[in-house]
Amino acid sequence: MLEVRELSHSYGAKEVLHDIDLNVKEGQILAVMGSSGGGKTTLLKCMSGLLVPTRGEVLVDGISVRKQPELARMSLGLVFQYAALFDYLNVRENILFGVERRRRLSAREKDDIVAEMLAAVSLDESVATQMPDSLSGGMRKRVGLARALAMQPKVLLYDEPTSGLDPITAFSIDRLIVDTRDRLGVTSIVVSHDVNSVFRVADRVAFLDAGRLAFVGSRDEFETARVSGIDELVEKARAKNFSYIVREIPDQK
Ligand SMILES: Nc1ncnc2c1ncn2[C@@H]1O[C@H](COP(=O)(O)OP(=O)(O)OP(=O)(O)O)[C@@H](O)[C@H]1O
Ligand SMILES: [Mg+2]
Structure with a gap:
């Protein structure tokens, strides 16, 4: 449904994304994690057509975002970090x-x-x-x-949907992301730095490290991945015992 092919992006001389390949199946929720400044928002902007990557392509349902931006954008919905109302x-x-x-x-x-x-x-x-x-x-x-x-939209792109929210409200937004997918079948990409939120919503997880795709896999594979950066993230989430990898979203609005 959404395909990223050999995508690189530079701001001036500074390369922030390097040769990214990603494939998201219809109806799947992919979480994109990574260190701050790792290029997550840039990747989302390239997917949405807000930014034309220096190299490579994004295809939505086989339609190139670069070649047919208007048509591709018909299928894309973007939910900005601060709602941007x-x-x-x-x-x-x-x-x-x-x-x-x-x-x-x-x-x-x-x-x-x-x-x-x-x-x-x-x-x-x-x-x-x-x-x-x-x-x-x-x-x-x-x-x-x-x-x-x-x-x-057929594809929804969320940038940090739970950042700045208290844990209960964050739960409710996580639930909404999953419900929206279940109800409408929308393919969803969720950029997040919140491991707990990712474990609640994601079918698959991608991890960006300094602009490179260091990992893509199921959330179970992510939890046990021996990839620098990921193990620390998972450990940190475990250490915060209030919310250690809560897979069930409490039934609350
Ligand atoms: N318009 C821009 N011009 C120049 N450099 C930029 C621009 N936007 C982002 N950058 C730089 O590109 C790198 C990646 O930025 P990006 O916002 O994609 O990272 P991020 O993973 O979303 O980070 P965060 O977790 O802080 O949201 C950073 O070093 C950032 O400073
Ligand atoms: Mg960002």
């Missing part, structure tokens, strides 16, 4: 922002989309008229996902 628009207008630019909608269609998307991310309909700055961090992330879902 338009602060001057209310929640309803934020959700409709992209869809309205894609096609003309009747008032009735707009109402339906907003109601459906709010329900999809478990937010009350009354939230529609609120402004982003009156929402909690978790609610903003939900609205960011609702906006992406309104475009009916």
Whole structure:
């Protein structure tokens, strides 16, 4: 469904991604982990077409993001790290922002989309008229996902969806990522530095080390991988005994 082929990217003379090959199957959730500055966000930007890689290709359902950006982007939804909502628009207008630019909608269609998307991310309909700055961090992330879902993407790209959230809200966002995949079958790429979150949501894990793909495998393989950087991450998660690799997401909103 999503394929990254021999991708490298440099900012000026500085190479931040080196020869990355990745394949994500339809409906799978791939987590991308790695050290800070390792190139995770850059990889996500290349996948989404926001950035044209220096070398290599990204294919979505066989369509090249470089050669047919408009067509490829129809299948891609991006959920930004800080939700990136338009602060001057209310929640309803934020959700409709992209869809309205894609096609003309009747008032009735707009109402339906907003109601459906709010329900999809478990937010009350009354939230529609609120402004982003009156929402909690978790609610903003939900609205960011609702906006992406309104475009009916086949692939969702999440940049650090749980960063800056308290553990309970982080659980609820993890659950939402898994539920969204289960319900809609969307292929999902989740950039995260939170091992616990990764163990809860990911089918497969990729690990970037200084721009190179040091590991790709199932989450069980990841847990026992003897790859520098990964073992420390897993150890650290174990040491924080509150949340040692909780595979079940508590049933809570
Ligand atoms: N627009 C840019 N111009 C120049 N250098 C950049 C640019 N964006 C990122 N970089 C550099 O590229 C490297 C990779 O950045 P990137 O943001 O992809 O890493 P990351 O893995 O997402 O890091 P973090 O965990 O901090 O989010 C870093 O050294 C960063 O400073
Ligand atoms: Mg980043």
